[in-house]
Amino acid sequence: MALCLAVMPGAAGAQQADDLNRIIDEGFNRSEVMQTAEHLTDGIGGRMTNSPQMRAAEEWTAGQFRAWGLANVHKEGFNFGRGWWVRSAHAQMVSPRPIALTSIPVAWTPATNGVVSAPVIVAPMMKERDFDAWRGKLGGKIVLISMPGDGSEPGEPAFKRLTSEDIAKRDKFTPPDWDPAEVEKRLANSGFARKLDAFLKAEGAVAWARISQRDGKLLHGTGNRFRVGDEALLPGVEIAAEDYRRLARLAKVGPAPVLEIASDVVFDDSDHNAYNIVAEIPGTDPKAGYVMAGAHLDSWAAGDGASDNAAGSSMIMEAARILSKLGIKPKRTIRFALWAGEEQGLLGSMAWVDAHLAKRALAPGAGAEGSMEQTQRYRYRFPILPQPGYGDLKAYFNIDNGSGRLRGIHAEGNVAAVPLLKEWLTPFASLGANSVAAQSTGSTDHVYIQAVGAPGFQFIQDPLDYGSRVHHTSIDTFDHLKAEDMRQGAVVLAGMLFQSANSAKTLPRKPLPTQPAPTDPFEYEDPSEN
């Protein structure tokens, strides 16, 4: 307590410190964070954007915000694409011997319309030039398009917590990585999956199968043909690595295995808009701007989207519940966002940035190109055109790294913000959340908030088994969430929101980003690479 008083002296400071302890009391003694997570996962299940499950989650979360007394609860729609879900699916090898295959339809690929029975052909293709070798050989086949590879040898523990040394390594300024040429190099082969799909269709293949990217019978089922007008042509399935490799070996030593595949999937074109869910605790000073926390509500559907990201969504919602229940009247408005379309390229938060912060030369949702490509290109479309309210966002906190406890926060290269972030974390040092690491992080919804110069931050979290086995997989289920960690996360988040909403000081901002000069103007490209 003495420490808090030292940081926030005076009568207002004492009240603030009391409120922090009330937050901790509510968040640890009367927590509802796991009930929230349980409903999102067990009750609703995997929430692919625009699927019936995501629609249910939109309604339920908005209803919870309202029930908890949040203000201005609403949905913000943006153009996304088709809804898609799996009614039922199965795959089996029927010869040379019967084996049930562990498999899942690839997202947004079409239904098989009953059982497809066909021999496999192992035809791994990585580049367009690989097509020639297989032309004329794929008709009537289920094409195994991946290299089978070898069994993994996991030499690191699957479940980990961060040591102080691990965290210290992240306290390293990341130079801006803006370089369109590098991005274009990475994207050079990005349209290949579409070309392959078209090639397979033209050759008369009946379906394709890929190997799971993790072994141990885990599945993912991720796919990206959700745009209207970009429909996939052939049914695709992901097969567990052990099963896929067995098929490939059998095909090599004997007659091609025959598979039966049935993919009863459903497209929903009733509404191509996806929706972010937004709720607020209104601030007492209309000119003080707002602070915000967000997590994506959408997920993949091999599991129940628990660690990715019912965990973060539930911590956001729980922070909202705690602050609302305590009757906190912050100076600044506290806004909560549950994003959609994150898994397809941070599309929900990108649309929100476009609507509320700044526009870019390339609008979200525009263009015939696939969304992942667009997302990657979005960062270097200049100029950035600030919109009314650009400066009002004083802090954005994102949670999207599973259910591990918060160990601190990434300053995301905004090193001038480090002292204030540290100050706000000070009360939570004994809860394990005491580090500010300079490093920039990617792949989630603070990225495009940061990218237009607004102060957006991703927390540091204990990784647990997020990367090793649950992220996007069939075991992303409630039982792999850690309740104690999530209670801590909601409390720390509520505390950060509370302090940033009331602080006399606001976080330093980065300058409005403008088109940078090339990193190395004297570099020549090696022509042999093209």
Add this chain to the structure above:
Amino acid sequence: MALCLAVMPGAAGAQQADDLNRIIDEGFNRSEVMQTAEHLTDGIGGRMTNSPQMRAAEEWTAGQFRAWGLANVHKEGFNFGRGWWVRSAHAQMVSPRPIALTSIPVAWTPATNGVVSAPVIVAPMMKERDFDAWRGKLGGKIVLISMPGDGSEPGEPAFKRLTSEDIAKRDKFTPPDWDPAEVEKRLANSGFARKLDAFLKAEGAVAWARISQRDGKLLHGTGNRFRVGDEALLPGVEIAAEDYRRLARLAKVGPAPVLEIASDVVFDDSDHNAYNIVAEIPGTDPKAGYVMAGAHLDSWAAGDGASDNAAGSSMIMEAARILSKLGIKPKRTIRFALWAGEEQGLLGSMAWVDAHLAKRALAPGAGAEGSMEQTQRYRYRFPILPQPGYGDLKAYFNIDNGSGRLRGIHAEGNVAAVPLLKEWLTPFASLGANSVAAQSTGSTDHVYIQAVGAPGFQFIQDPLDYGSRVHHTSIDTFDHLKAEDMRQGAVVLAGMLFQSANSAKTLPRKPLPTQPAPTDPFEYEDPSEN
């Protein structure tokens, strides 16, 4: 070479050293060990004792031995029980929302005869006294009999090789653990599963489900009601931990989930005998006895029985192939055994001991009690009655710890054998197999050979991911076998057989075991434990 010559001087020694190099040449340059393993796993699949797959494996392995020129290739039958296999199976939750459940029928439980549809009830029962709480509540239900527990937190690497320190820890004499009272204590609850099955049947339950012992969607399906006259009454399924826990949580917060289960399993009563496969390279000296290597050919059927134990079987077969191909004429006969019924209690090797080495007060296969119990009690049924040929077995080498390379051998408490075992391993030091560890090991087919006083040994192997994820699971497949390790294993085994078959010295034996005195005659049992 200098080293080998130093160990085995003289003309015969030089020939022997040449032969060791020929074994290495054949085993590394023209290895067939992986082809053998591939046929057993991919080609035949899981080989539960007395299943059609095991019958196919019996025929195929005997045929391979014959094709490689082995002598006296034959099957040795012993009383086992019913064959059982899964034609097809599935389970799904149909309400409150549709989810395919990752599941497998429990071995030797009856078919559902079509689709069983029923609500679940979570009724974990561990002891007979738990029955009262559930009496009258189970009719028409699928009974979830396990505690759901929590998600695992695997803090150790799944894949490991042994360090010198790991091996050094095993070099510790294990005092004999003979203590009937301890065994009976362990077995006190061993008949419970039968009683539970009968209770559930009497209560009108339609099926039962248990949780997988590992999470991460791995399955096992192990069961033990294979004896004629000991038939299970109700269909049982094992459900992946993530799916089981979700069912239990949903049942707690809302209406009981309804499942559909279909178990199309087949019993085969055409032959209740199981068969060990035996083959030989005849010795030149009929009075010199024989040496032997063995591994169990049977497996569970969730996967293809690769690491457990197509790996060991293939190394045994490859050693036979190498020695036969090289035209080795050993002084002692070299015998190869592929055991059946190991997974149900070392039954094949136990039957072989009974037929060829020594009989006990309790014969294998006798008694109405379950086999696992019998197996555990077998060791303390005295007296041991040596049979003709008891002293002829000069060395038995067992492989049953996955596909990891051989790092040496366990002396199994026979410390007098350490020097000679070390001598025989000396040529293989640079292949990584140079350690002799005094420790006794259990749970596989050398146990009952050791237990009657014959010199039986289990190799030390790198564990890889055997214990962590492949042992008995749905990912016990060929792709998790390590080819380089298995080639090394076959070579080292062939070398050990070759040397022990030709050595002027034979391994020291333990005395014929007689009934030991109680470990601590002054110990009183705590009456409160009963």
